[in-house]
Each structure stands twice: as structure tokens, then as C-alpha cells.
């Protein structure tokens with residue numbers, strides 16, 4: 015009996031689980047060793063303790079470009095062009111490196127600039143040319159800078175816009191306090207739900223990225239609904255953990271789509287972008 019026939023014969027016996035054990039062990043050990051290697055490298059090379067930054071895998075970038083293309087109804091080639099635009103923006107990259115190196119909390123930040131899914135936010139702002147973006151949750155201000163860079167490019171093309179960035183922490187947003195990016199960013203300190211309630215201009219693009227609890231995310235979308243401009247785009251950074259935006263989309267008669275990012279060379283499983291429009 016050849017080896018294949020023997021394996022198939024064993025697979026039909028009670029010995030099958032025992033015979034398969036070494037192969038299963040080797041598979042899971044290979045997977046765990048990869049995670050352990052990435053974790054050990056990260057512990058030594060990174061300083062971040064939350065809101066991790068990383069590059070996306072090539073495939074994940076590819077899927078993100080199609081996600082933006084579908085949500086914003088623009089050709090995927092244009093989306094790839096906007097990805098190249100933000101990643102080739104050396105002035106912004108140098109600013110973030112310098113501001114990070116000089117920040118009081120530099121001991122908890124990496125100097126290397128890695129945008130991950132934020133390149134998708136950039137492309138969506140370039141595609142939809144919003145007059146007013148609202149971002150809840152600012153942290154260092156990396157996302158605010160990316161959104162501001164897109165708004166500045168839109169302004170150069172005759173479509174000016176501003177981003178209102180909301181955070182409960184008065185120290186948040188230190189990356190977004192430098193010109194030219196600060197020229198289109200309004201940092202507002204306070205609880206995001208109260209700050210949304212106080213908005214006095216219609217919102218064209220809303221991004222939830224603050225308190226990631228289900229209850230808070232829902233409160234934000236409920237609070238922003240009466241503030242939205244017709245045709246507004248709603249985004250959430252919480253889509254890998256809750257169904258809040260999908261339910262909001264269903265209730266309000268919108269379409270919904272989710273993208274799950276895959277970080278390259280990182281132990282963190284990644285976040286994603288949920289979009290309702």
C-alpha cells in the first residue's frame with residue numbers, strides 16, 4: 015500500500031486524531047512562532063502603548079483601494095493615486111517626525127510615520143471634497159494631520175474644507191498644531207457627544223474614533239444624525255468590534271460596507287473602516 019492510500023485508510027479509523035496530532039502541532043507552532051517573533055521585535059523596537067501604527071500588507075492596501083472606490087464611486091486608479099499622494103507628502107512626513115521627536119510624550123511614540131488605514135480616510139476626503147469633516151478621538155493628531163492634508167489639497171483645487179477634531183484630553187492633537195495643517199483644523203476639547211451637540215455647521219463627513227465602547231459609538235451616531243448635510247458619509251474606526259454603524263445605516267436607509275485592515279510585521283490584528291452612505 016502506498017503512503018497516500020495508508021493515510022486515507024488511517025483517516026477512516028479511530029487512530030485518525032492521534033495520527034493527525036503531529037501535523038496539527040507543527041502548524042499551530044509555526045503560526046505562534048511568527049506571532050511571537052513579531053511581538054518580541056515590537057517590544058524592542060516600538061514605544062507605542064496604544065493606538066498602534068503600522069504599514070498595511072500589500073494585499074490589504076489593494077483591498078482598501080477597492081473599498082474606497084466602491085464607497086465613494088470613483089475609479090480605483092484614482093484612489094491609488096491618492097494613496098501615493100499622501101505617502102509621497104514628504105513635508106507632512108518630516109513634520110510628524112520632527113513634532114514627535116520634540117513632543118513631551120515622545121517616550122510613548124514612534125518617530126517612523128506609518129498611516130495604516132488612515133490612507134483610506136485621506137482618499138475618501140479627496141474623493142468626496144467635504145466642506146466640513148468631524149473626527150472624534152484625536153490622540154497625537156496623526157489622523158487629524160492626514161485629514162488636514164487632504165483638505166489642503168482639495169482647497170488647492172478650489173474645494174476648501176475644515177476638520178473639527180474632538181477629544182476629551184486637552185493634550186491631544188499636538189501633531190495638528192503646526193501650519194499649514196493647523197490652518198484647517200479646529201481642535202475642540204470635551205466629551206465628543208456634547209461637542210457634536212454644539213456643532214453649528216452641517217457635517218459632510220463624520221469619523222468615529224474616540225471611546226470605542228458600543229454605547230459611546232451609538233451615542234455619537236445618534237447625536238450627529240441631525241447635524242448631517244445631505245449625502246454625508248459616516249465612518250467608524252470600530253467596525254471590527256461592533257455592528258453599531260451597520261445598524262445605524264439600516265435604521266436610516268443607508269448602504270453599509272466594512273473593510274478590515276491587515277497590519278504588516280505587527281502582532282496587532284488591526285482595525286478597520288466601516289462606511290455608511
Ligand SMILES: C[S@@+](CC[C@H](N)C(=O)[O-])C[C@H]1O[C@@H](n2cnc3c(N)ncnc32)[C@H](O)[C@@H]1O
Pocket residue numbers: 065132149150151152153154155156157158180181182183186204205206207223224225
Ligand atoms: C484611538 S484614539 C484616536 C486616534 C486618532 N483618531 C488617530 O487617527 O490616531 C482615541 C482618542 O479618543 C479620546 N476619547 C476617549 N473618550 C472620549 C470622549 N468621551 N470624548 C472625546 N474623546 C474621547 C481619547 O482621549 C483618545 O485620544
